[in-house]
Amino acid sequence: MVLANRIAEKIVVISGQDRKSYLHGQVTQDLNLLNESTFLWSGHCNAKGKLWSVHKLIASDESYLLLASESEANQSFSELKKYGVFSKAEFELSETLHTIGLIAQSTSEIESLLSISFGERNLVSFDLGYALQLANGLVELVIAEDKLAALESKITIEAHENDWLAATIKAGLPRLSAETLDEFVPQMVNLQAIGGISFNKGCYTGQETVARMKYLGKNKRAMYSLFAKEQTIESASEVEIQLGENWRRAGKITNIAVTAEGTFVQAVLPNDTSEQAQLRIKDLEESHLCVTPLPYTLED
Structure with missing residues (x-):
């Protein structure tokens, strides 16, 4: 069975003659x-190496597509446009491209639904748009508005994204909330663990801080996936950890998804947090958060 959710994302379209050279100097990834x-x-970082956005990049025929949550996309769009006036690059927040999240037990179910095949690829262009394989059984679609009806003839699309957000939290895929922009360097949200940082590409905004974190071992934080059986945690900002008989601030929450299964929480905590740690939501003493294993290693 395949579930489909509308995703609260926006797409920044970067075009123009200098789009590659300009964007290459702005993001952590090697566009080559x-x-x-x-x-x-x-x-996409500020000059101090703190993230404005974590995003996915696609190279289309005449432009780059930058996919991110609404708050991240809005921030990156604003910053890219601000400094892009000095280059031959153009920027647009698309009103006609939409993102849909597909969840299944395995990617093969989604391939069958869409009549596509990823093979060794993580991106497929097909008749409805683009399909991005984020993890096994987790595929994001980029679809033009006039193609939505064709997709809806194949599957019912739910308006909310809780199931999708929960699935991405379980998969350890980072996303920043509006409250956590300008707060974390890329390694603090595990961007290096999912191949989102090139350490060989040369200079980009914030690169000095990112390199220092890697080569001097200065990063002490990481993004964790947490789970609570309670279904009453709809919003929260901080996690506490039990040390002896006392509770101390452990870190900041970036995302929460309440599902029928329970509540999935994504939070940035000390990178030596163990799976046995006793954690709770700040100001919610009866809450109990379990650390769930990440599908990748945090080692460089």
Whole structure:
């Protein structure tokens, strides 16, 4: 069975003669690695190396597409446009491209539904748009508005994104909330673990901080996936950890998804947090958060 959710994302379209050279100097990823069968995770930082957005990049025929949550896309769009006036690059927040999340037990179910095949690729261009394989059984679609009806003839699309957000949290895929922009360097949200940082591409905004974190071992935080059986946690900002008989601030929450299964929480915590740690939501003493295993290693 395949579930479909509308995703609260926006797409920034970067076009113009200088689009590659300009964007290459702004993001953590090497744009030379983009091709018709590959999308890339990437980050967009301020001068201090703090993230404005974590996003996915696609190279289309005449432009780059930057996919991110609404708050991240709005921030990156504003910053890219601000400094792009000095280059031959154009920027647009698309009103006609939409993102749909598909969830299944395996990617093969989604391939069958859409009549596509990923093979060794993580990006497929097909008659409805683009399909990005984020993890096994987790595929994001980029579809033009006039193609939505064709997709809806194949599957019912739910208006909310809770199931999708929960699935991405379980998969350890980072997304920043409006409250956590300008707060974390890329390694603090595990961007290096999902291949979202190139350490060989040369200079980009914030690169000095990102390199220092890697080569001097200065990063002490990471993004964790947490789970609570309670279904009453709809909003929260901080996680606390039990140390002896006391509770201390452990870190900041970036996302919460309440589902029938329970509540999935994504939070940035000390990178030595163990799976046995006793955690709770700040100001919610009866809550109990379990650390769930990430599908990748946090080692460089």
